[in-house]
Structure formats: structure tokens, C-alpha cells
Amino acid sequence: MNAIKRTVFTLIQPATLALIVLFWGTVPASLLDKAWVITAISVGTLVMVQALEFINERHASWRTNLREFLTDLFYVTLYFAVISTVETTLAEEPLAAAKHALGITTDWAMHLPFVAQVALALFVMEFGQYWLHRLMHNSFLWWTHAPHHHITQLNAAKGLVGNPLELFLVSLSVIALFDLPLNAVFCAYNLIGAVSAFAHANVRFDPPRWYAYLFTTVEAHSLHHTVGFAETRCNYANALILCDRLCGTFRPGEAAIVGQDERKRLSISQQFMFPFRPLMAMIKANTDKSASTPG
Numbered sequence: 001m002n003a004i005k006r007t008v009f010t011l012i013q014p015a016t017l018a019l020i021v022l023f024w025g026t027v028p029a030s031l032l033d034k035a036w037v038i039t040a041i042s043v044g045t046l047v048m049v050q051a052l053e054f055i056n057e058r059h060a061s062w063r064t065n066l067r068e069f070l071t072d073l074f075y076v077t078l079y080f081a082v083i084s085t086v087e088t089t090l091a092e093e094p095l096a097a098a099k100h101a102l103g104i105t106t107d108w109a110m111h112l113p114f115v116a117q118v119a120l121a122l123f124v125m126e127f128g129q130y131w132l133h134r135l136m137h138n139s140f141l142w143w144t145h146a147p148h149h150h151i152t153q154l155n156a157a158k159g160l161v162g163n164p165l166e167l168f169l170v171s172l173s174v175i176a177l178f179d180l181p182l183n184a185v186f187c188a189y190n191l192i193g194a195v196s197a198f199a200h201a202n203v204r205f206d207p208p209r210w211y212a213y214l215f216t217t218v219e220a221h222s223l224h225h226t227v228g229f230a231e232t233r234c235n236y237a238n239a240l241i242l243c244d245r246l247c248g249t250f251r252p253g254e255a256a257i258v259g260q261d262e263r264k265r266l267s268i269s270q271q272f273m274f275p276f277r278p279l280m281a282m283i284k285a286n287t288d289k290s291a292s293t294p295g
């Protein structure tokens with residue numbers, strides 16, 4: 001790798017996060033209430049990170065192809081057109097209304113500097129996500145999360161590939177309980193999306209050590225996608241790997257071979273139906289039993 005390329009792939013992750021903070025810290029009020037702005041930044045970041053795969057690929061076996069690209073495109077559309085709207089309607093708005101009705105205030109948060117407000121929002125969202133994700137690997141909720149672990153290669157948008165129920169669950173947070181300016185919350189949301197795209201990308205980054213200490217990298221997240229189920233129980237944080245370091249679940253290393261259950265790739269319909277597998281197996285067993293019972 002030549003010196004310029006090495007510098008670019010060292011700085012591109014922190015520089016992207018800095019640009020996102022700069023944008024939301026100085027965003028004009030006229031753009032703040034436009035829903036398309038946050039979506040445009042999220043999708044723009046995804047496209048940029050995906051394009052890096054063609055400049056500095058990590059593994060040839062993760063190279064995107066038409067089938068993977070179309071699957072990713074389906075899930076990006078599903079997430080931004082449906083899941084995020086459902087989450088706002090069914091979770092964010094009722095939680096904000098409950099906060100108002102109960103008279104909960106965190107007025108102090110409104111007086112923090114912008115960067116501290118973003119850090120608070122990032123930590124609240126990520127710490128909740130960390131525990132939910134950890135629970136998914138240690139309870140019946142695995143049935144909703146397993147499709148994300150059936151992906152057999154990593155690419156920028158793969159963070160959005162999974163069962164819709166799981167995508168809804170992992171987008172939940174208690175951030176609506178905090179009094180924070182909208183631009184700080186949007187900034188944290190865009191930062192999480194950017195780090196998640198970087199952490200799922202088929203790109204060879206070489207980030208500064210402080211970045212890899214705080215934020216989830218492809219190394220850490222690929223290890224979370226490794227083939228053995230027990231080995232996936234580490235590096236749960238979507239963006240803030242600091243959560244794993246604080247809670248003792250961080251593991252160093254990386255994986256090139258990813259995917260659960262003998263690396264069976266699931267189609268979109270199989271990903272949608274996956275949580276119903278135990279129920280379908282039970283119905284089938286009952287049907288088989290009654291068919292074999294002499295009448």
C-alpha cells in the first residue's frame with residue numbers, strides 16, 4: 001500500500017465522523033426538520049463506504065456481486081422506507097408522550113456543549129443496543145437475530161440485513177426520555193450508522209488506535225460474525241465497542257470466514273420466516289404424529 005493510500009485508510013473513519021459532527025453542529029434550522037436530510041446522509045455514507053470496497057478490498061471472498069447487492073438494496077429500502085417510520089410511530093412518539101405526561105425532565109442535558117450532547121446520545125443509544133444484542137445471543141430472541149448471522153460475507157450495508165422484527169427491535173432506544181436538541185440526536189444516529197457501515201465493510205482500514213479502542217471496527221465485528229455460535233458471544237456493540245470493553249465481552253482478533261449453521265445463506269423469504277421456524281416445526285411434528293396414529 002503506498003503512503004497516500006495508507007494515510008487515507010487510516011484517517012477516513014475518524015474524518016467521516018468528524019464531518020458528521022461538524023455538519024450537525026452547524027446545520028441551518030431550515031434543514032433540521034427535513035426528514036430527507038438524515039436519510040440522505042445515512043444513504044450517502046453507505047454508498048461511500050461500499051465504494052471503498054473497490055479501492056481497498058479486505059477479502060476477495062466477500063466481494064459484492066449482483067445477488068448480494070440486490071439483497072442489500074432491498075434491506076436499505078426496507079429500513080429507511082418502513083422500519084424507521086414504524087419505529088418512530090410505535091416507539092419514539094409514544095415514549096416522548098409518556099415522558100411529557102409523567103413530567104420527566106432532563107433539562108441539564110440541554111445546557112451541555114454540543115459535542116457532550118452527541119456523546120450522551122451516542123452512549124444512551126449504544127448501551128441499550130449493546131444489552132439488547134447481548135440478550136439476543138443468550139435467549140429465544142436469537143430466532144429474530146440469527147438471519148443477520150447467516151450472512152456469509154460482510155459488505156457496507158450488511159448491518160441492515162436481517163429479520164424485520166430484529167431490525168425493529170435493535171432500532172429501539174430510550175433516547176426520547178432525554179431533553180436533547182434534535183441536531184445532537186440526529187448526529188448520534190448518523191454516527192452510529194457510519195460506524196456500523198465501516199464495521200460491516202469489505203474494506204481494509206488501518207484506523208488510529210484510539211479509534212479502534214472507542215469504536216467498532218471490521219476486525220471486532222467480523223469476529224462477532226464468526227462461524228461457531230459460542231464464539232459469536234463477544235463484541236456485541238454496534239458502534240461503541242467501548243461498551244464491550246466496559247462489560248468484559250471484548251475479544252481481540254478478526255474472522256475471514258463468517259456465517260452460522262454451516263454457513264447456509266438464507267434467501268430474503270427465509271430471513272423473513274426464520275423466527276417462525278420453532279412454531280412451524282411444532283405444527284409439523286403434531287401433524288406427523290396425528291397422521292401416523294391409527295384412526
Ligand SMILES: [Zn+2]
Binds near residue numbers: 133145224232
Ligand atoms: Zn449478533
Ligand SMILES: [Zn+2]
Binds near residue numbers: 148
Ligand atoms: Zn453484523
